[in-house]
Amino acid sequence: MGLVVQKFGGTSVGSVERIQNVAERVAKTHAEGHQVVVTVSAMGKTTDELVSLAKQMSDQPPQREMDVLLTTGEQVTVSLLSMALLQKGLKTHPMTGWQAGIHTDSIHGKARIDRIDTNKVKKCLHAGEIVIVAGFQGLSPDGEITTLGRGGSDTTAVALAAALNADRCEIFTDVTGVYTADPRIAPQADKLKEISYEEMLELANLGAGVLHPRSVECAMTHRVQLVVRSSFSDEEGTTVKEADQMEEEMNVRGVAHDLHVARMKVIGLPNQAETLSTLFTRLSEAYINVDMIVTSEHEDDRIDVAFSVQDEEGDYARQVIVDLRDELDYLKVLSETGLAKVSTVGAGMVTNSGVAARMFYSLSEAGIRIKMVSTSEIKISCVIPRDQVQMAVRMLHTAFGLDAKEEILVEV
Amino acid sequence: MGLVVQKFGGTSVGSVERIQNVAERVAKTHAEGHQVVVTVSAMGKTTDELVSLAKQMSDQPPQREMDVLLTTGEQVTVSLLSMALLQKGLKTHPMTGWQAGIHTDSIHGKARIDRIDTNKVKKCLHAGEIVIVAGFQGLSPDGEITTLGRGGSDTTAVALAAALNADRCEIFTDVTGVYTADPRIAPQADKLKEISYEEMLELANLGAGVLHPRSVECAMTHRVQLVVRSSFSDEEGTTVKEADQMEEEMNVRGVAHDLHVARMKVIGLPNQAETLSTLFTRLSEAYINVDMIVTSEHEDDRIDVAFSVQDEEGDYARQVIVDLRDELDYLKVLSETGLAKVSTVGAGMVTNSGVAARMFYSLSEAGIRIKMVSTSEIKISCVIPRDQVQMAVRMLHTAFGLDAKEEILVEV
Numbered sequence: 001m002g003l004v005v006q007k008f009g010g011t012s013v014g015s016v017e018r019i020q021n022v023a024e025r026v027a028k029t030h031a032e033g034h035q036v037v038v039t040v041s042a043m044g045k046t047t048d049e050l051v052s053l054a055k056q057m058s059d060q061p062p063q064r065e066m067d068v069l070l071t072t073g074e075q076v077t078v079s080l081l082s083m084a085l086l087q088k089g090l091k092t093h094p095m096t097g098w099q100a101g102i103h104t105d106s107i108h109g110k111a112r113i114d115r116i117d118t119n120k121v122k123k124c125l126h127a128g129e130i131v132i133v134a135g136f137q138g139l140s141p142d143g144e145i146t147t148l149g150r151g152g153s154d155t156t157a158v159a160l161a162a163a164l165n166a167d168r169c170e171i172f173t174d175v176t177g178v179y180t181a182d183p184r185i186a187p188q189a190d191k192l193k194e195i196s197y198e199e200m201l202e203l204a205n206l207g208a209g210v211l212h213p214r215s216v217e218c219a220m221t222h223r224v225q226l227v228v229r230s231s232f233s234d235e236e237g238t239t240v241k242e243a244d245q246m247e248e249e250m251n252v253r254g255v256a257h258d259l260h261v262a263r264m265k266v267i268g269l270p271n272q273a274e275t276l277s278t279l280f281t282r283l284s285e286a287y288i289n290v291d292m293i294v295t296s297e298h299e300d301d302r303i304d305v306a307f308s309v310q311d312e313e314g315d316y317a318r319q320v321i322v323d324l325r326d327e328l329d330y331l332k333v334l335s336e337t338g339l340a341k342v343s344t345v346g347a348g349m350v351t352n353s354g355v356a357a358r359m360f361y362s363l364s365e366a367g368i369r370i371k372m373v374s375t376s377e378i379k380i381s382c383v384i385p386r387d388q389v390q391m392a393v394r395m396l397h398t399a400f401g402l403d404a405k406e407e408i409l410v411e412v
Numbered sequence: 413m414g415l416v417v418q419k420f421g422g423t424s425v426g427s428v429e430r431i432q433n434v435a436e437r438v439a440k441t442h443a444e445g446h447q448v449v450v451t452v453s454a455m456g457k458t459t460d461e462l463v464s465l466a467k468q469m470s471d472q473p474p475q476r477e478m479d480v481l482l483t484t485g486e487q488v489t490v491s492l493l494s495m496a497l498l499q500k501g502l503k504t505h506p507m508t509g510w511q512a513g514i515h516t517d518s519i520h521g522k523a524r525i526d527r528i529d530t531n532k533v534k535k536c537l538h539a540g541e542i543v544i545v546a547g548f549q550g551l552s553p554d555g556e557i558t559t560l561g562r563g564g565s566d567t568t569a570v571a572l573a574a575a576l577n578a579d580r581c582e583i584f585t586d587v588t589g590v591y592t593a594d595p596r597i598a599p600q601a602d603k604l605k606e607i608s609y610e611e612m613l614e615l616a617n618l619g620a621g622v623l624h625p626r627s628v629e630c631a632m633t634h635r636v637q638l639v640v641r642s643s644f645s646d647e648e649g650t651t652v653k654e655a656d657q658m659e660e661e662m663n664v665r666g667v668a669h670d671l672h673v674a675r676m677k678v679i680g681l682p683n684q685a686e687t688l689s690t691l692f693t694r695l696s697e698a699y700i701n702v703d704m705i706v707t708s709e710h711e712d713d714r715i716d717v718a719f720s721v722q723d724e725e726g727d728y729a730r731q732v733i734v735d736l737r738d739e740l741d742y743l744k745v746l747s748e749t750g751l752a753k754v755s756t757v758g759a760g761m762v763t764n765s766g767v768a769a770r771m772f773y774s775l776s777e778a779g780i781r782i783k784m785v786s787t788s789e790i791k792i793s794c795v796i797p798r799d800q801v802q803m804a805v806r807m808l809h810t811a812f813g814l815d816a817k818e819e820i821l822v823e824v
Binding site for chain 2: 016019020050053054056057058061062064065066068069071072073075076078079080082083084086087094096099120143144145
């Protein structure tokens with residue numbers, strides 16, 4: 001008898017039948033004696049359809065309006081799932097983000113949760129109701145509807161689990177767990193039974209795509225036990241928890257990739273303390289997420305700085321830099337879109353300097369050009385041409401001994 | 413320079429292009445120096461699509477969930493219209509019902525507006541913003557999302573106009589105004605330049621369909637000047653205002669019809685004071701709107717009561733009566749669906765007793781069987797078979813001298 005938060009993504013609620021399956025699963029958890037809070041995303045292609053409507057209205061649809069528009073998607077799912085559970089004779093309470101007390105900041109399209117007022121949710125749980133909360137959305141201090149940005153429903157689920165002090169948070173998705181690489185491009189990938197928050201965070205950040213990085217961050221901060229599992233099977237998933245609970249350590253735990261990378265290069269910046277600070281402050285003010293940063297000094301006391309951003313933000317990032325031309329006094333800016341990133345991740349990596357060497361060796365052996373490198377305590381990332389990603393992931397997966405004993409069949 | 417509330421229905425916002433037309437019209441009103449509040453319905457077929465989703469989930473979708481579901485329709489329109497206006501360089505503020513401070517009672521699906529907290533709307537208007545409010549929806553005292561039921565967006569517009577003390581409330585629709593009869597079935601119908609609240613209320617109640625009765629009621633109570641006009645032309649519409657402002661009086665102002673009528677007949681009720689009271693109290697508790705009521709006494713001290721309801725509520729009404737069998741001790745219940753109602757309306761009718769006579773004469777002349785009659789100070793209604801409505805309306809329109817000098821062309 002405990003409190004469980006369950007999150008179902010867009011594919012899991014993609015049709016009336018699938019929502020009925022979700023109801024089945026929620027009902028089962030409830031029948032086991034648990035209190036259940038369910039968070040859902042918009043049905044399958046709904047968000048894409050809404051975005052297409054907006055694009056017909058405006059080339060650059062304003063973000064405040066996009067939030068009003070997109071949040072209808074989860075609201076629809078919440079009502080339908082509630083109907084399906086009521087059909088089974090269960091008591092439910094459907095809620096939008098604001099009704100569930102999810103308060104965010106005012107950054108439309110990328111809002112962060114400030115706090116959750118759990119009074120209403122707790123009251124409903126106490127009354128024996130299954131609480132169904134629209135993911136991805138909240139309310140700003142001005143009373144405006146906000147969205148949490150990509151993967152926001154994961155964040156909603158984890159934040160609710162943290163605020164309610166839930167026993168666990170189950171993320172139901174279209175894969176059966178966290179793999180050592182994306183099984184769609186590396187068929188020899190193996191499912192992990194457990195992984196630490198830190199490793200999962202790197203994998204999430206690196207584009208493994210199973211969990212949104214912010215949700216992992218939130219789970220790590222609040223020590224929420226996460227389980228990633230499939231909506232479509234009863235197979236045991238992957239548990240994300242504290243590293244000290246892990247049974248064994250390996251050097252490299254997985255190979256991740258991100259297919260949407262752009263690289264900016266600002267050439268010949270004056271080598272002054274404030275130059276880099278100004279550059280990255282302005283990018284941050286424009287809400288552009290900068291990932292890897294590499295700098296190199298010239299002999300003439302100028303420096304070059306290269307950094308990577310999400311591919312879709314590439315053009316905008318370039319524009320921000322162009323607008324800073326006078327202020328920064330650089331020589332020129334180069335940008336390259338259509339790149340990718342491949343990374344090896346593992347908690348034990350920092351103690352094993354041979355990992356980087358082996359990674360570079362494998363990639364160069366395969367004739368892959370490394371355009372940028374960045375390392376942290378538990379990962380090494382390389383930016384490479386997008387069309388070489390599949391080969392790179394497979395090479396590295398084999399090189400680091402991650403291949404499953406038998407190849408698994410994956411539906412793509 | 414004044415404050416204008418404009419309401420655009422589902423057909424008027426049925427596509428991206430039409431929403432852009434609406435933006436054009438709103439921008440024009442704003443450019444004339446008015447403060448503008450816009451209320452919109454869901455786009456064209458959206459509501460039907462959502463209802464169909466719900467029906468797949470549940471035979472009788474629960475009303476609380478339906479409200480959560482259906483209110484997304486207007487929310488989508490609000491965001492798209494805001495985008496269209498922003499594209500024109502105007503300042504806007506999109507709002508859901510709860511954001512606009514629309515507080516209702518708790519009757520899901522048929523909620524009534526209790527009060528409107530206009531603070532936020534006023535603040536936005538003061539800041540020069542065009543306020544765009546999702547019609548048809550509000551917030552219950554428990555913080556649940558409610559809908560106002562059919563035609564609810566008209567009510568939202570009029571209630572906002574009343575609460576904001578607006579100079580006028582313009583209802584944009586797919587017809588050019590209020591006609592002496594429905595031009596689709598009586599091509600000789602003529603457009604009225606003005607009509608009194610009372611007459612409009614009868615016409616609205618009688619199924620003229622241009623305005624929802626509750627919105628007219630609300631306009632009458634708060635003396636809001638209503639203008640009904642077309643979204644698709646600049647033609648002058650019909651102004652609904654106080655009778656004493658009217659320039660001329662006619663006996664019969666229009667012929668209305670309602671195609672969705674069911675008749676219940678409870679035979680052999682004990683003739684006791686509480687019998688009818690119990691019957692209609694239970695129907696009201698089941699949220700069934702009863703329209704016409706006719707009773708007749710037997711010689712054996714029992715009475716028959718016949719009444720009409722909306723066709724779609726016919727089966728439910730019958731069930732409520734069947735459940736009361738023991739309590740009411742009646743002999744039998746008969747129900748007939750698929751009927752219609754035709755009515756003549758005019759403020760001067762009560763002073764001219766010949767109107768009823770002429771009406772019955774015209775109908776019987778045409779071989780139309782009158783199944784029920786009900787009269788008020790300004791209307792006479794007859795329930796007749798549905799397939800004879802068109803003939804009835806045309807006959808009465810001609811009989812009461814309402815035919816336009818030239819037949820008008822109407823797109824159906």
